[in-house]
Amino acid sequence: MSKDPLSLPLARLLSLYQARKLSPVAVTKAALARAALLNPALNAFCLLDAKAALQQARAAEKRWQAGKPKGALDGVPVTIKDWFHVKGWPTRFGAALSDDTPQK
Numbered sequence: 001m002s003k004d005p006l007s008l009p010l011a012r013l014l015s016l017y018q019a020r021k022l023s024p025v026a027v028t029k030a031a032l033a034r035a036a037l038l039n040p041a042l043n044a045f046c047l048l049d050a051k052a053a054l055q056q057a058r059a060a061e062k063r064w065q066a067g068k069p070k071g072a073l074d075g076v077p078v079t080i081k082d083w084f085h086v087k088g089w090p091t092r093f094g095a096a097l098s099d100d101t102p103q104k
Helices: 010-018 026-042 052-066
Strands: none
Touching: 026 052
């Protein structure tokens, strides 16, 4: 297995979740670490909620351990472009000087 879970093909990642050889928490921590490392240069993320990401990863990990994931992609970290409405987050449409009012 690759030491970097972020380099794994999705099918392999999910099979490792299912076999309990890799956890959504470990993958989420790796993704957050990568974002922290690269975002100062790339400025790819204007908003990042590490606490919520880890909470959701822990919940997904419990579901995988119980053999009851929500779906095939449960626990796979994703990013959402800021031009989609997400409850509780501002929709900035990629603009630094936009309304930061969270969606309801």
